[in-house]
Amino acid sequence: MLITIDIGNSNIVCVVYSNQKESLYDKRFETIKENIEEAYSKFVKEELLFLKERYDCEAVMLSNVVPSIDKVVFSALKEVLAIDVYRCDLSTVPNFKVMLDDPLELGADFIATSYGAIAKYPLPIIVADLGSATKVSALNLEGDFAGGIIMPGLRIAQDALNRFIPHLPQIPLVVPESVLGSDTITAMQAGLMYSTIDSIEGIAARIESSFNSKCTKILTGGLSVLIHKDTKDFVYEPYLLNEGLFEIYQLLK
Incomplete structure (x- = not known):
């Protein structure tokens, strides 16, 4: 075990x-x-x-x-x-090819989610990981880590609104029925939630265009539970990182 x-x-x-x-x-x-x-x-x-x-x-x-x-x-x-x-680091997975200027910059979370994804799905793969930051990474047809993006996460964006515009209310992070808010709360919810959804879907489309190929698209991370039902063409894998750690351990045994 x-x-x-x-x-x-x-x-x-x-x-x-x-x-x-x-x-x-x-x-x-x-x-x-x-x-x-x-x-x-x-x-x-x-x-x-x-x-x-x-x-x-x-x-x-x-x-x-x-x-x-x-x-x-x-x-x-x-x-x-x-x-x-x-x-989990690159010394643990020496055969994992990382196409970054400095491969040692790659975080353990990117490594583990990559291994979790490769074990279950066909390449190329796009992984959107929603936590404190929202991260989107890509694995090419050979299984190499091709790169990624990091942007403010949902809660960081919410906190920024309340910090810089303190008269705005605290709101629950839920996807509203309409993209057009009918009051301050639903307008904030629409802005936060749909901008995150559209960012992920839009970046994924750009990656597919750069690969000239359709990709398997995976949604994971603690905050992905808030949007996975409203995100198109993404498979929801809440424990992808932990599954990747399991796969990496098998290489060490």
């Missing part, structure tokens, strides 16, 4: 997989950024040690995009769980 951990800027997603890639457990936690040594030692002892013992887990596969907590989390996992802990 394997514990996969996806640490993002806002949330931690933990999924336990059987050796046959069956999901046995999944849970989302808030990413802690204060008093980190005490907090993550407690987190591992109270949340993950139980999982290790209950499912007889042999290893942890970790993706982390928060550099300030990386060493603390890694040490806590090693010390408390006393099993093998692996980081």
Whole structure:
């Protein structure tokens, strides 16, 4: 059994997989950024040690995009769980070709979602990952990482509206029935939600044009649940990153 951990800027997603890639457990936690040594030692002892013992887990596969907590989390996992802990980075997947000016800039989240996508879907592939940032990446016909885009996420855009125009109300992030708002709240919802949907669909269309090919299109990330029913031609895969960590671990065994 394997514990996969996806640490993002806002949330931690933990999924336990059987050796046959069956999901046995999944849970989302808030990413802690204060008093980190005490907090993550407690987190591992109270949340993950139980999982290790209950499912007889042999290893942890970790993706982390928060550099300030990386060493603390890694040490806590090693010390408390006393099993093998692996980081997701390019040293873990040396055969993964990255077509960037500096391949070492590629984050663990991009690597893991790429492996999760390649394991399930035909190439070329476009992955839209909605978290603190909205990221769209592309894998070409050979499975190489061709590049991507990073733009403000839904909550960042919402927070910016309220910060710079403080008289605007706080609103729930839901897709309204009409693209034309009938009041301030629905106008804000339409602007935030449809601009995100149209950005993802529009960027995907541009990538397909640059590839001169139709692509498999995948929607993932914590905030993708808010728009996946309204996004055309995208497959919804909420745990794509964790599935990618499972696939990468198979290469290390």
